[in-house]
Amino acid sequence: MTCVFFVIKCFLFDFHQNNRNPSGLVYVIIVAALIFTWLETSFLIYRVIPKEKAAAQIAECLTIEDPNETRSLLGNLRESRRMYSTYAPSIGGYYTPVGSMFAVDMNQATAKSSASREAAVDIAAMLNRASQLHSEVWYLYRLEAWGPDSVTSEQHSIRNADLPGYNSKVFRLETILDASPQTVLHDLVFNITETSSWNTTIDYIECIQSLPSENIDIVHNVIRESLSGAISRRDFVLLRHWGEFDDCYYLGITSVEHPKCPPMKNCVRAQQPISALVLEAIPGELNRCRAVWIMCFDLKLYLPQRLIDRALGTELSNMLTGLQQRVRTLQNTPHSDEQPLQTVTSQVSLVVPRPKWCMPTKRSRSRLSVNKRECTISEGDSSSNESSDKTHLLSVPR
Structure with a gap:
């Protein structure tokens, strides 16, 4: 359209008419060309390109290279x-x-x-996602680009750093716990409902999905409001993965989306990009271990980041103190039903992007379902064994 406009003006219009100044018309032609270009580009972006993308997607679905419907979509x-x-x-x-x-x-x-x-x-x-989380845990654990050490009155080491790939500061906490690594990890993983007894920031926590054979579960965590209600409650939907690797026990946590837990009206859905707890045994001390906890939060607060970081440092120190008091009560507690932890023998390369693999649907709190094709686990059922998990891993609970 723009080219046709210029061609017509060049060949059919007389720029040198008597008693007329052509400068005004020249400006009109220049401005008109810019306006026409802008209109054409807008039409192309908002009308033509979306239709072409939709047509290409339909054509791709209609011309599948392998029409065999019995092929697996799991790939490699x-x-x-x-x-x-x-x-x-x-x-x-x-x-x-x-x-x-x-x-x-x-x-x-x-x-x-x-x-x-x-x-x-x-x-x-x-x-x-669990394999990515495993790689991310050990990448951060071995990282040495941390800020100066700040030792609290409870002898907690707290450091932080601005790492690429994270929108907020990443905190690294280190302390000594008076219990073995196995005992601490077992309590954090399998006694999740008692977390609010030592972590005062947690108001409510539950497990909404579990893959016990893979050391994976999904939990919903709600933290209390603060500053007399000035900061409303936040909730997290977290994927947890734990195990043993390189003579250490680890617990990795990251935010995901889950159909059983859509965003709630009375809570702000916050994000936890990473939480990595590594428990390392101390040589010669069976009932003590060194704990390194790396955390990063996105609380969706519209406050200066410096104030948020200072408040987080105080809360994390209090959380470590509560964890120390908790593990002291576990030393003489028998764990005859302790579940064995799988050992990871190979490390998967770190993949930073986090796929959104679920769309929110109506939440159900009456049962703990592994997935739509997995075995359904009732909340009070503790008699299921490892063989039943393997046999009914993909059975339909209908």
């Missing part, structure tokens, strides 16, 4: 899963049928079967 994840799980063969022969690309137009009858098709993909995403 079946092979990588063997590196940190003894139950990889349980999904090795499972396949996911190819779903429809017009999922929005499906009715309720087909929506139920479509949801079950995506269950195995969700499990694979959980396992993939």
Whole structure:
């Protein structure tokens, strides 16, 4: 359109008419060219390109290279899963049928079967995120780019640093706990409902999903309001992964999205990019261990970051003091039902992007479900053993 406009003006318009100054018309032509260009670009961005992308997506779905619907959508994840799980063969022969690309137009009858098709993909995403979390834990643990050491009155070492990939400061806490690494990790993992007894910032916490055979679970954590209600309650949906690696015990935590826990009206959904706890045994002292806890928070607060960092440093120091008091009560506590922790023998390379592998749906708190195609675990059921986890890992709880 712009080219046609200029061609017509050049050949059909007489710029040198008698008693007329052509300078004004020249300015009009220049401005008109800019306006036409802006209009054409806007039309291209908002009308043409979205239609082309939608058409390309439909064409890609219609021309699948492998039309065999019995092929697995898990891809190479079946092979990588063997590196940190003894139950990889349980999904090795499972396949996911190819779903429809017009999922929005499906009715309720087909929506139920479509949801079950995506269950195995969700499990694979959980396992993939856990492997990334494992790598991130040990990357931060071995990192030496920390700020000056600040020792509190309780002999806690607190340091922080601005690390690439994190929007807020990353804190590194270090202290000595009067219990063995196995005892501390067992209490943090399996006695999660008692966390609020030693961490005063937590108002409510529950496990909403569990993969016990893979040392993975999903928890919902709500922290109390502060400053007399000036700062409202925050909640987190966290994926936890734990195990033993390099003669140390670790617990990695990161924020995820989960269909059982959509955002709540009375809470602000905060994020915890990373929480890495590493427990290292002290040579010659069986009932003591060295704890290194690395944390990063995004509390969605519109306050100066310096004030937030100072308040976080105080709260984290109080949390370590509460943890020390908690582990002192565990020294003489028997743990006959302690579950064995799997040993990770190979380290997966760090992948920083965090995929969003769930879309929020209605939350259900009556049962703890591993996934739509996993075994359903009741809250009061403690008789399920390791073999049942393996046999019913992908059974449909309908």
